[in-house]
């Protein structure tokens with residue numbers, strides 16, 4: 562029986578990460594996550610709000626795996642149930658008794674979901690949601706917003722900006738025509754949205770957004786903006802799609818649509834839904850999902866809705882549903898973090914842009930003269946903090962994701978570390 566925690570190799574983080582590059586192209590299986598590694602760190606284990614690297618260092622983590630862990634790493638309630646499912650068979654490819662419980666919980670907690678399909682990742686779910694919107698409306702055009710990330714599929718991986726608001730493909734190897742059916746406008750730009758509908762209203766299959774932008778720092782919708790999207794899509798026969806991969810079960814029990822009281826036609830959820838297990842879902846009203854119920858629209862995936870994933874969903878959502886004061890608690894932790902980080906930055910005579918909704922918070926050092934994000938200064942701060950036992954993402958666009966595992970003392974330690982690091986990097 563091989564143990565999962567064999568003896569440490571004795572390699573340094575640097576040496577182990579260099580070795581890893583010999584086998585995993587880029588050292589990590591995501592370009593997005595490769596940006597998160599300036600000073601190499603190779604994890605040995607994680608629990609609560611801490612990761613331990615292979616050198617034996619323990620760090621307080623506020624990136625927390627990019628958002629799935631409302632209750633911290635290795636939550637015993639969820640992990641015990643997933644482990645038990647593996648012991649009972651976790652992938653038969655057949656309908657399972659856990660399917661009803663998991664789907665029922667999503668439908669109960671998310672206002673806009675009556676019926677859904679499960680998938681393995683947010684990218685898959687969003688790709689499928691857009692395909693369904695095109696099938697339902699018979700149209701192809703999709704309106705997106707700058708900075709909003711909807712995964713890396715062929716028609717959704719966009720660059721910023723774009724002539725005439727048509728973005729360029731976001732990666733090498735994408736077909737040049739990949740964005741032919743995609744428009745993009747700045748977030749919170751009501752005039753630009755109105756113009757798109759004036760010019761293309763009859764062609765639009767969908768308008769897609771993160772109800773709270775979380776991939777370009779945390780930027781909330783302007784008052785009335787989501788309502789504008791809801792009104793215009795309704796008037797023009799387009800579907801409103803909320804990408805709640807991050808905000809779902811994070812900013813409120815029912816996600817951004819509950820927090821802001823705007824219900825989309827299609828919702829995509831992932832991350833917090835599975836408590837860190839890879840799983841996603843897209844869903845909407847019975848009517849919108851009917852083409853899939855009749856197999857007239859297409860979605861597949863041999864692992865979609867596998868029993869381990871749905872056990873993770875059922876365990877996580879049952880815990881969320883039962884925790885009456887969860888979002889008050891998470892907001893309290895976030896407010897404490899915001900206050901202490903502001904104190905640390907002010908105390909160092911520096912400036913920062915902080916955006917926060919509940920336990921999701923972006924912190925970006927800024928140039929006091931221009932107010933623009935100081936990317937280089939932020940990276941220096943991040944490295945200095947990581948050396949002192951605190952990990953946050955070196956790219957300021959990536960939010961902090963706090964959890965019930967973060968105590969006030971942990972947050973105070975993070976803020977004190979930032980103070981020390983700012984003094985060092987002044």
Ligand SMILES: CC1=C(O)/C(=C\N=C2/C=C(C(=O)O)C[C@@H](O)[C@@H]2O)C(COP(=O)(O)O)=CN1
Pocket residue numbers: 591592593594627628681682683684685687710711712713771776804805806807831959
């Ligand atoms: C709002 C939103 C997301 O934030 C999102 C994924 N987010 C991230 C993906 C990362 C990665 O590919 O390693 C890490 C983070 O940059 C980011 O949170 C996705 C794609 O989900 P997935 O990565 O599961 O295919 C869709 N919508």
Ligand SMILES: Cc1ncc(COP(=O)(O)O)c(C=O)c1O
Pocket residue numbers: 861862863864
């Ligand atoms: C040969 C082959 N390629 C691709 C896929 C798609 O993989 P997934 O279902 O994980 O998306 C499958 C799934 O059965 C397959 O058999």
